[in-house]
Amino acid sequence: MNNNESQSNKKDEENELTAKEERYTYDNEEQQDKLSEQDAAIEEELLKEAGEELPEDANDEIRAAAAPSNTEAAQQAPKGGSSKAWIAISAILAIALIIVLIKPPFGGSNETVATVNGVNISKDRLYDELVLAGGAATLDNLITQELIGQEAKAASVTVSDADVTAEIDLIKKSFGSDEEFNATLAQYGMTLESLQKDTKVNLTIRKILEPQTDVTDAEIQKFYDENKASLGTPEQVQASHILVATKEEADAILAELKQGADFATLAKEKSTDPGSKDNGGDLGFFGKGAMVPEFEEAAFALKVNELSGVVQTEHGFHIIKKTAEKAAVVPTFEEKKEEIRKQLVATEANELSEAWMAKIREKAKITNTLATETPAEGAAGTEAVQ
Template structure:
């Protein structure tokens, strides 16, 4: 069960549980048969109470360890981590869609992230990432870290050469490319954006289109370019040079990533260790009560 879901279940349980004794307060009725608040509470406990409590116990253990080590996570650190997550999705829209799929909110993600950052801060001093490991990672992943040359272009797509020639004549007479694309292009995916295709690299488009687009200068318009889709009139609007970061530029980022990975690998054993040392009383599930392990003789 996701932490965010667990927190919701816990909140509901806390809100409905009477502070003293039983409660016969009615929360619903079906054909005159009453459902009491106590019955709802018991059902919620059965449905997720044990898992909810286990997660709260785990969180409390983590927070106690952090306090003992004088470790704190600032809101700015959480926000920076959230920004990186959003960036990894490519857009805020994709990020929000993923949150919705997991029934999470930004606030619940921030709570989860703060716990994860706390664990990372506790365990990072226990990691041992060498300069050689950082160099090896860079050597193995240098190509993936590079960004190839990209251009941005717009196009007008029509079915026939005659239509393309007529549009070229209109453009030569001062016609606005974006307006004509909106009015006459048959590419429904780009026409409403004035024909804009965004940035793309080599291999992203069909060969004839790619060759013509990359050969243009910025703001230059092509002739009629034939492809399997019809005839394109292409306007190059921007370009980005290839980026090949050096080891010096990436080494700190790589080390941070490797340290985080190693800390994550240590977390399961670490959690078992701190649970073994703790005195945990679980009144909801008594068999889960744990006492500290006796010291070895």
């Protein structure tokens, strides 16, 4: 091989590496766009089907239930900034359970589930309304889940509880705290248990497709070099403060502290910050960007156990005491190599999943009694029974 050919091959490898990195960078934005587009399409379809038969408040419930199919949910990689989107997608899977638990699709039941002024509402009637409000999409979700399960069995793929726990721990890292994570679950009507179930589906697809990915050591190194700072822990300080409404109050408290008064005691007695006063003013550890600029600048400038002067912010007047500090920690490549590899593999598997799902649906023999299109119009391998 001559020198020109060697340089050409090297350039091709660099271009390929750059292209993959761009896919990793924009993957989250593309997934969010897909989610928004499919949300709108499904909402329009459901409203069209049910809008004339249900009152306006019932349409609101349909909008709440309208969401992407489980196929889309399986394509979402729960990592980084997409974690909230993953939780939102997972939340809609619960509708499948609602319909299935009402009654089997081919059964019949006149059991009364409610009465209105002596008039019975039967389980059959409830089931029929649920079908109108998304039954076809729900059945398609169940078909997809069954296909994934069959493919996993054929590939001898299993997902353990430990795998699910580790994945959810990674999701939690993208939230500021456990409280924010739990609040997001609550926002979408989810529990930790339902998220665990949906995460298991996502991990199953990832494990099936992992042999088809081609993440290299060079790609892992490049990702580490470009994201080194965000992979570590930034500089943090721990501080306590006393907040009051006027500068005169703050000046008087500062004078007491300089004469030897106990900071925690004065914070409990005089601070107006309800979130910290009962803890003696302690705010715990925080990094840059967590506090308003004036407070942050003063806190980071102090030495441990040093008192600030009176610091004015939009919240009032503060006296700050720095109580501890943690230097920034940058992990080594070896410490983060496996975590990065998993993230890049998940991204590549995510990119492969749409074509893979279409392929396994095409080769499968599926009978769907709720499908409205003819076999020629629908997906290959799916038989619509009218």
